[in-house]
Every structure is written in C-alpha cells, then in structure tokens.
Amino acid sequence: MSNIVVGISDLNIGKGSDVLVTYALGSCIGICIVDPVTKVGGLSHIMLPSSTLNPQGNINPMRFADTAIPMLLRKMEAAGALRIRMKAKIAGGAQMFSAIGNGSLANIGARNVEAVKSALAKERIPIIAEDTGKNYGRTVHFSPGDGVMHIVSANKGKWDW
Amino acid sequence: MGIKDYSDLNDIHMDVLRELGNIGSGNAATSLSSMLAKTVDISVPKISVLDYGQVAEQLGGPEMMCVGLMLSLSGDVEGMLMFLLQKDFTHLVLNALLGESLQDFSEINEMGLSAIKEIANIMAASYVNAISSMTGLAINITVPDICIDMVGAILSVPAIHYANISDQIIYIEDEFHSMEENLTSHILMIPDVNSLGKIMTNLGIEI
Numbered sequence: 583m584s585n586i587v588v589g590i591s592d593l594n595i596g597k598g599s600d601v602l603v604t605y606a607l608g609s610c611i612g613i614c615i616v617d618p619v620t621k622v623g624g625l626s627h628i629m630l631p632s633s634t635l636n637p638q639g640n641i642n643p644m645r646f647a648d649t650a651i652p653m654l655l656r657k658m659e660a661a662g663a664l665r666i667r668m669k670a671k672i673a674g675g676a677q678m679f680s681a682i683g684n685g686s687l688a689n690i691g692a693r694n695v696e697a698v699k700s701a702l703a704k705e706r707i708p709i710i711a712e713d714t715g716k717n718y719g720r721t722v723h724f725s726p727g728d729g730v731m732h733i734v735s736a737n738k739g740k741w742d743w
Numbered sequence: 744m745g746i747k748d749y750s751d752l753n754d755i756h757m758d759v760l761r762e763l764g765n766i767g768s769g770n771a772a773t774s775l776s777s778m779l780a781k782t783v784d785i786s787v788p789k790i791s792v793l794d795y796g797q798v799a800e801q802l803g804g805p806e807m808m809c810v811g812l813m814l815s816l817s818g819d820v821e822g823m824l825m826f827l828l829q830k831d832f833t834h835l836v837l838n839a840l841l842g843e844s845l846q847d848f849s850e851i852n853e854m855g856l857s858a859i860k861e862i863a864n865i866m867a868a869s870y871v872n873a874i875s876s877m878t879g880l881a882i883n884i885t886v887p888d889i890c891i892d893m894v895g896a897i898l899s900v901p902a903i904h905y906a907n908i909s910d911q912i913i914y915i916e917d918e919f920h921s922m923e924e925n926l927t928s929h930i931l932m933i934p935d936v937n938s939l940g941k942i943m944t945n946l947g948i949e950i
Contacts, residue, residue, distance in 0.1 A: 590796045590902070606805035606895025609903055629899070629906045645906060678900050679813055679888040690903050719896025721806060736808055736892045737849060 586625075588612075591645035593626035593654045595661055602724045607674035609691035611647070611698050611714070614671045614724040614731050615654065615707065617663035623726025624654045624663075630690075631697030647697035655705060670702050671711040671731040671743055673722050680717065691715065711743035746939045746950055749792045749913045756939070757790050759948055760915055764788030766877055767870035768917035768930060774869040775919070778862060779839040786918045795902035795912055796895075802827060802929060805895025808848055812863040812887040813900060816871065819880035819941055822934035823901050824870065826863045826887070827894060832928040835921055836862055848891045856889055863887040870930065878945045901933050913939075 586596045588604040596602045602625035604612045609629075616623040626644065633646040643649035659665060675691035675698075695714045702709060713720065713733055723732040731743040746752060752760075768785045776783040791798075799805040810833050812826040828836070834845040840858045845851065851859075867884050875882045890897060905912045915932040934942070943950045 590794075590899075591906075606799065606893040606899070608892070608896030608899030610899050629903050641906075676896070678811070678890050678892060678897055680890075717890070719893040719899075721893070734806075736806075736896070 588625045588627050590627055591629055591642050593624065593644050593650055593657070595622060595624040595654070595657050596726050597622050597661065599725070599727050602726070603722065605721045607720045607722065608676055608678045609674070609694060611672055611674040611694045612720075612722040612724075613647075613651065613654070613698055613702075614673075614722065615658065615668050616724075616726050616729045617658065617667045618669065618729055619667055620662045620664070621726050622658050622661045622663035623724060623729070624658045625722070625724050626650045626654045628694065628698065631693050647694060647701050651698070651701040651705060655707075665705070665707075668707045669729070670707050670709045671724070671729075672698055672702075672709060673713040673720050673731060673733055673743075675714040676719065677715070677717055678719070713743055746936060746943070748936065752792070752913070752939070755948060756943060756950075759943065759946060760790050760913075760939075761788050763874050763877065763942070764790065764915035764917055764932060766873045767915075767932065768919070770869040770873040771866040771917075771930065772919060774865050775862065778865065779836065779921075781835075781839065781921055784920045786920070789916045790913070791916065792913045795898055798912070798914065799895040799898050802894050802898075803829070805893060807894045808891070809894050809897070810848070810851075810859060810889065810891050811894070811897035812860065812889050814863070814867050814887045815885045816882055816934075817885075818883045820874075820878075820882045820934060820938040822932065822938055823904070824867050824884065825897075825901065825931040825933065826866070826928065827897065827931065828859070828928040829926070831926040832919070832921075833859065835926055851891065860887050860889055863889075866930070870932070878942055880941060880945055901931075905933070
C-alpha cells in the first residue's frame, strides 16, 4: 500500500490498499469515488464551482468542480473502473470565517457543494455519504479497498464514512 | 503596460512591497509591544509570489493548528490582511492581557477570542495607517473575523478568492518574535493585482 497525496487543485487515483489523502480542506471539496468491484478509487480536491468563472480558460482544469470530475472519471476508467458501479463520497465546503460580506467569497463552500452534486448527477454517480458545510477544516483519507472515507478535523475529532 | 499579473512585478516592485511590509509591521509591532508591555521584534519581511499550497507548507504544514484572523482592505487599496498566530504566541497574548494560560486551542473562550480580535484590530490599524500615510492612499479595514483551525483550511479562504484570477497569490509576510520567548506569528498582506499599480504610481515608481 502507499499513501498518495492529492494537492490543492489536484486529483489522483489509487487501487486496493492505497490510501488517497488530501490535507486541510476548508471551503474546498474533496470528492472520493470508488468502483467497489475493481477497487479503483479516485480523489479530487477542487477549489471553485465552475470553470466559467475563469473566462481566459488558462487555469488548471483540476481546480473546478465541473471540469475536475469528468477528468477524474476518465482517469479511473483508464485504470479499469466501470462507470456504472461508481459511488461517491464528498467532504469539505466549510465556511471558515463567519462574517464574510465580500461577494465572491460569500458562501463559496455551499456553492462548491452544489456544483459538485450537480456535476456528479450529470455523470449519474450516486453520492452515498456527505460530510460538508459547517465551519471547520477537514483532512480526508480515502481507501479504495473498502471505500471508507476517513475524516480528521482540527477541533472536532475524527470519524469514518 | 501596467501590472496585470503578479508575474509583471520586477525586483524594484518587490523591494517596494518589502519596504511597505516593513513599515506596516514595524508599526504593528510597536502597538503590540505597548499592549503587551513586552518587547516585540520583527524580522525583515518576505515577499513571495507562490502557489497557495506552498504557502501552507512554509507556514508549518497544512494541518498545523493556528488562530486565523482575516480583515478585508477596501478603498484605494483592495485586498486582505491575515494574521496567523501560533499557539505559543496566542498564549503570550492571552497571558499578558487576561492572565490566562493556554494549553490547548480548545480552551479559548469568548473573552479570549474577543481579546485576540482586539489585538488584531489594533495591529491591523497601525499596519494599514503606516502604509496609508506613506503612499497617500486611503485604505479602510473591516473588523477582523476569527477562526481556529488548520492553517491550510484557513488559507483556502484567500486562495479561493484569488483562484479565479491567478494560480498564485502574492503575500507580504512579517514574522513577529517576542524577545524573551522567541515566539512567532505571521501577518500576510495580500493586495489585489489592481491595487499594486496604484501603490507603485503613488510612490513614483515606474510600472
């Protein structure tokens, strides 16, 4: 087994006893997807809901929910996963500071959650667990072998989904 | 010409920003020092244009716990000011102000949070005033918003704000130390790209 670290605006896949890790999600979202039969899993760490927010189109597609998710699926399929068996678990989308009045930041966590849900719905991948919103950071450890999404929070302890 | 992207900044611009950080943090350190009745030193500010993941690495790793305070800048200069206080530093502040000792972040109560916010408020005002009087630009600040969490999660807030503009953020990083105990905390000033041009023009620097 190996630990595969997924950075910010990054995605990667793993298999069997690998553990995919992404650290300190704030308003960002970690999207864990697994095909339980082949045990191929993927993790994507997105920052923003939509690539249309970046009209120049010159920024990393792994940053946005609507472009990162299809990319992750293609990568998983290339590794042998089957779309029809895939299931998703998502975490993150917190609102770290309570009183942000600033337009582009207001509720970005919630907007990210919405965008991730609609991107997954578009690909017909069911979300079987969700640990989103609230006001604290989360680190995600995802094991494709058993499909468990392990969350470590700063202040609230740790738990499995 | 003009500054449209952080990569348009040359060495002279970087020096100017470093000097602004120096003056701002010098002023902030003085006010901190008088509030705590302790000597507070600052080191020469670092100016970096970095991916935000690297910023978290530089500040001790994404999962390190700290107190984060965020203020927005508006007026002639737009952007953000963030304070990242490590545990020892937070302890020093609470101890000096309220006589409390702090073993763990979970022990901070409402009174403590409010005291930390007030410190940030005063330091931010002195920081921004110094920059304002040097550049002749009017800068307003909001009251600070506070959270105690992993540094990576806290930094995701400015990172997301700038993510649709650029892959990178520029930040002016000041380190504070208290003489007796060598404790560190950071102030990050994150100016918007558009404001950089104004700062330079007002200081008579070619852009």
